[in-house]
Amino acid sequence: MKIVVLVKEVPDTYGDRKLNLETGLADRAASDAVIDEIGERALELALTYADAHEGTDVAVLSVAPEGATATIRKALAMGAGSATHISDEALRGADLGLTADTLAAAVRRMGFDLVITGNVSTDGSGGMIPAMLAELLDVPHATGLSAVDISDGAVSGTRAVESGVQQVSADLPAVISITEALPGPRFPNFKGIMAAKKKPLEVLTLANLGITADDPDAARSIMLTIAEKPPRAAGIKILDEGDAGEKLADFLIENRLA
Numbered sequence: 001m002k003i004v005v006l007v008k009e010v011p012d013t014y015g016d017r018k019l020n021l022e023t024g025l026a027d028r029a030a031s032d033a034v035i036d037e038i039g040e041r042a043l044e045l046a047l048t049y050a051d052a053h054e055g056t057d058v059a060v061l062s063v064a065p066e067g068a069t070a071t072i073r074k075a076l077a078m079g080a081g082s083a084t085h086i087s088d089e090a091l092r093g094a095d096l097g098l099t100a101d102t103l104a105a106a107v108r109r110m111g112f113d114l115v116i117t118g119n120v121s122t123d124g125s126g127g128m129i130p131a132m133l134a135e136l137l138d139v140p141h142a143t144g145l146s147a148v149d150i151s152d153g154a155v156s157g158t159r160a161v162e163s164g165v166q167q168v169s170a171d172l173p174a175v176i177s178i179t180e181a182l183p184g185p186r187f188p189n190f191k192g193i194m195a196a197k198k199k200p201l202e203v204l205t206l207a208n209l210g211i212t213a214d215d216p217d218a219a220r221s222i223m224l225t226i227a228e229k230p231p232r233a234a235g236i237k238i239l240d241e242g243d244a245g246e247k248l249a250d251f252l253i254e255n256r257l258a
């Protein structure tokens with residue numbers, strides 16, 4: 001069984017997240033770069049399966065800037081057997097379409113039985129990559145799973161929906177996306193960190209994947225304008241002169257909040 005886990009490097013959720021107002025791109029210098037937590041949970045799922053199924057090959061894949069090697073190596077320290085890092089100047093500010101094309105070409109090149117992704121990233125938050133990837137790879141896709149069971153030849157899971165839960169399953173090869181309901185990641189131990197230094201980490205460019213970033217036939221989204229978020233307006237203070245409840249009710253009704 002070959003499991004490919006998609007991990008994205010993102011600005012630290014607890015750090016200062018800024019967009020560069022000239023380029024519209026995430027200002028990566030504003031905070032530390034980390035593996036998106038949902039990606040760590042996806043990797044934990046794959047490693048838990050591999051712990052119980054000898055011979056399982058767990059590989060991580062990331063489209064990320066040149067400097068992301070240390071972040072990707074953390075996934076190797078957690079226990080992934082190998083990593084593929086797609087890094088290319090032409091991917092700076094890549095939109096969902098180009099990112100999905102690039103990831104699909106890399107996954108095809110790596111070979112796979114199961115691709116595990118997060119349901120949504122914490123920076124771009126498009127929530128589209130898993131579905132776009134499954135479409136490009138022409139395989140089934142089980143989305144937003146809160147519990148997963150990987151078996152020989154199939155994957156099944158539970159998805160929470162408004163009216164309850166759905167049980168879904170797909171034959172392999174397939175793509176699944178997981179939610180934060182999945183167990184949290186293991187911490188890399190010293191042995192894992194040392195072993196990660198020797199594990200294979202290949203760095204590829206778009207040319208290695210036969211992808212052209214400015215393909216005239218490909219639909220690409222472009223950013224037109226960007227502006228600072230307006231400062232938050234000061235809230236309304238309600239002084240309680242025995243009628244705070246009434247004033248609050250009026251406020252809620254006026255603002256259609258009740």
Ligand SMILES: Cc1cc2nc3c(=O)[nH]c(=O)nc-3n(C[C@H](O)[C@H](O)[C@H](O)COP(=O)(O)OP(=O)(O)OC[C@H]3O[C@@H](n4cnc5c(N)ncnc54)[C@H](O)[C@@H]3O)c2cc1C
Binds near residue numbers: 093
């Ligand atoms: C603030 C902001 C706004 C953006 N707005 C747009 C927009 O409107 N339209 C547009 O086309 N693009 C937009 N982008 C770019 C888009 O975010 C990137 O293309 C991004 O790489 C993929 O989208 P996502 O993070 O939203 O993916 P999601 O679909 O939210 O990611 C889901 C999962 O896919 C996998 N994944 C996603 N990206 C990668 C990666 N680079 N490497 C490995 N695995 C990955 C991870 O497992 C992740 O958990 C925006 C980016 C930012 C930072």
